[in-house]
Amino acid sequence: MSALELEGVAKHFGALAATQDVSFSVEVGERVALVGPNGAGKTTLFNLISGEIMPDKGVIRLSDQDVTQYSPDRMSESGLGRTFQKNSLFMESTVYENVRLAVQRRLGIKLKVFKSVDRYPELRRETEEVLNSVRLISRSETKAKNLSYGEQRQLELGIALATSPRVLLLDEPTAGMSGKETGEMVTMLQTLPQDLTLLIVEHDMDVVMALASRIIVLNFGEVIADGDPEEVRRNKEVLAAYLGLDADEEALGA
Ligand SMILES: Nc1ncnc2c1ncn2[C@@H]1O[C@H](COP(=O)(O)OP(=O)(O)OP(=O)(O)O)[C@@H](O)[C@H]1O
Numbered sequence: 001m002s003a004l005e006l007e008g009v010a011k012h013f014g015a016l017a018a019t020q021d022v023s024f025s026v027e028v029g030e031r032v033a034l035v036g037p038n039g040a041g042k043t044t045l046f047n048l049i050s051g052e053i054m055p056d057k058g059v060i061r062l063s064d065q066d067v068t069q070y071s072p073d074r075m076s077e078s079g080l081g082r083t084f085q086k087n088s089l090f091m092e093s094t095v096y097e098n099v100r101l102a103v104q105r106r107l108g109i110k111l112k113v114f115k116s117v118d119r120y121p122e123l124r125r126e127t128e129e130v131l132n133s134v135r136l137i138s139r140s141e142t143k144a145k146n147l148s149y150g151e152q153r154q155l156e157l158g159i160a161l162a163t164s165p166r167v168l169l170l171d172e173p174t175a176g177m178s179g180k181e182t183g184e185m186v187t188m189l190q191t192l193p194q195d196l197t198l199l200i201v202e203h204d205m206d207v208v209m210a211l212a213s214r215i216i217v218l219n220f221g222e223v224i225a226d227g228d229p230e231e232v233r234r235n236k237e238v239l240a241a242y243l244g245l246d247a248d249e250e251a252l253g254a
């Protein structure tokens, strides 16, 4: 069974074809990197999959179910999680509150303002579980705005995990991070459950090589290569024409 399947997905913004006839299928537990130059349509594709925008044409399936017309909330309920390219945190709330809110939304608990959170043990347990998995448990009481940049991205990952996704879309999870922060994020992503399907937009090829077993290359909204990293790495045409690299450069992490 495929976890996620796109068939002939297209999206125009006016005259611009941001996504053109995109088709691919991702197996359960597969780790796929989506790469391509700025403006290639990677984020647009994520917005289409997560229901943020609707395609003009094509079909999107989640676990073989047609979800093409689903809203973002319904996609989330159906097992699709995502992080955003730009910060999407409640900066004035604590780390704990940010994650708890996401867990709460999934569990459908309406917290009464004056009722202690301790009245909902599963809420606390699941929130702590997520905070442990993104290594932020010791930062629980810190306001999101006071976290380091790397920690903020960890928190975003936590919020996405709190929705208990089966398919997780990560839009540039290491963008703007230091080398050390990037290493920590990679380790964190490597230790996620094996059956969690990951689709990662990433410019850093070391990160791509560390995480992905398959690379899909987008250019001008079209899939121009799809294969295992070795295959794509050796595809010098892809390197030269679409990643703006010298054809002789061993750019994809030889
Ligand atoms: N809502 C929108 N309205 C109009 N044009 C848009 C909209 N969203 C994206 N675009 C355009 O669609 C194209 C694809 O943009 P997209 O953000 O998907 O690229 P990307 O591959 O994620 O790039 P980057 O690597 O810079 O994040 C770009 O030309 C962009 O300007």
Ligand SMILES: [Mg+2]
Pocket: 042, 043, 044, 085
């Ligand atoms: Mg983008």
